[in-house]
Amino acid sequence: MYPPPFRYHRAGSLKEAVALLAELGEEAKVLAGGQSLIPLMKLRLASPAHLVDLNFAPGLSYIRPENGEIRFGAMTRHAEIEYSEVVARIPILHDCASGIADVQVRSRGTLGGSLAEADPSGDWTPVLLTLETEVICVGPQGERSVPLAEFVTDAFTTVLAPTELVREVKVKLPPAKSGGAYVAFKRSAPVYATASAAVQLTLVDGDVCAQAAIALGGVGLTAIKAAEAEAALRGQRISAKTVEAAAEAAMRAADPQPDMRGSVAYKRVLIGALVRRAIDAAARRCRREQVEVSHQYA
Numbered sequence: 001m002y003p004p005p006f007r008y009h010r011a012g013s014l015k016e017a018v019a020l021l022a023e024l025g026e027e028a029k030v031l032a033g034g035q036s037l038i039p040l041m042k043l044r045l046a047s048p049a050h051l052v053d054l055n056f057a058p059g060l061s062y063i064r065p066e067n068g069e070i071r072f073g074a075m076t077r078h079a080e081i082e083y084s085e086v087v088a089r090i091p092i093l094h095d096c097a098s099g100i101a102d103v104q105v106r107s108r109g110t111l112g113g114s115l116a117e118a119d120p121s122g123d124w125t126p127v128l129l130t131l132e133t134e135v136i137c138v139g140p141q142g143e144r145s146v147p148l149a150e151f152v153t154d155a156f157t158t159v160l161a162p163t164e165l166v167r168e169v170k171v172k173l174p175p176a177k178s179g180g181a182y183v184a185f186k187r188s189a190p191v192y193a194t195a196s197a198a199v200q201l202t203l204v205d206g207d208v209c210a211q212a213a214i215a216l217g218g219v220g221l222t223a224i225k226a227a228e229a230e231a232a233l234r235g236q237r238i239s240a241k242t243v244e245a246a247a248e249a250a251m252r253a254a255d256p257q258p259d260m261r262g263s264v265a266y267k268r269v270l271i272g273a274l275v276r277r278a279i280d281a282a283a284r285r286c287r288r289e290q291v292e293v294s295h296q297y298a
């Protein structure tokens, strides 16, 4: 199906994009990779009167290590993250980028677009919630830095004003002896996950967990930070018993909706299994074992 008519504006710079959004107001939408927006327009679930294309604005696509952080330009594609040697320092980011849909979607879709879309089943938000992540937003009033935990406020909703856009995403490098893993369960490659688990750990003194961050995807209106599951690991030795306690706490934290992907009970059991697998892979990565993590398929 064709989308309703709209006017196309090619921004030649970030400054021009901000000026266009200020001029066009709520009738305008930013076009990044178009992998969510264009299908929604074709289905007539979105009908912006104006599209402001960021694809020709220079300086918005980069992966830069700087001052203990990795900085990502908003227009950085999933595929660029997948193949980045800089990103290899945070393996959970590679797990995420390499598992998103298929090559076509990964080659066009962007990190900034994914966060701005705030799809409850999106992969980036749970993963980045397990790291210290800041979203740099820019609008007519200038820039502001928003912690990711405050950026997404509801399903498909963020703190962005209609005149603001995401310019950069900053991720702090985890401390030494850290490891993370992201495992999603999918019915097939080019669909969103039924559920997913992101786990980032720091282990000291022979497997004692100094820090734990656990986030769940696809089982709530937004990604869920599973605080009780994190507490079940923190200060404890990683063992079958502590892993089980964390998995059970994650199942309690999940708030899934029944849909074509499965019932509430099914998704709860699934999230427990994904958390167990992600903890195992994260702990092994803390011990510097080479662990390949890939999504689980039905």
Ligand SMILES: Cc1cc2nc3c(=O)[nH]c(=O)nc-3n(C[C@H](O)[C@H](O)[C@H](O)COP(=O)(O)OP(=O)(O)OC[C@H]3O[C@@H](n4cnc5c(N)ncnc54)[C@H](O)[C@@H]3O)c2cc1C
Pocket (backbone or CB within 6 Å): 029, 030, 031, 032, 033, 034, 035, 036, 037, 038, 039, 074, 075, 099, 100, 101, 102, 105, 108, 109, 110, 111, 112, 113, 114, 116, 117, 119, 121, 122, 123, 124, 160, 164, 165, 166, 167, 190, 191, 192, 193
């Ligand atoms: C078949 C298919 C399968 C997919 N599977 C998955 C999956 O498994 N996991 C997953 O995470 N994603 C999946 N996606 C979505 C994909 O990751 C998209 O890339 C992503 O959701 C949106 O990024 P985009 O760059 O394409 O944004 P667009 O579609 O261009 O924009 C999405 C929204 O964000 C806004 N926006 C974009 N960039 C900015 C910005 N810099 N600042 C402010 N607002 C902005 C737009 O105005 C729009 O509202 C899939 C998409 C398709 C088509």
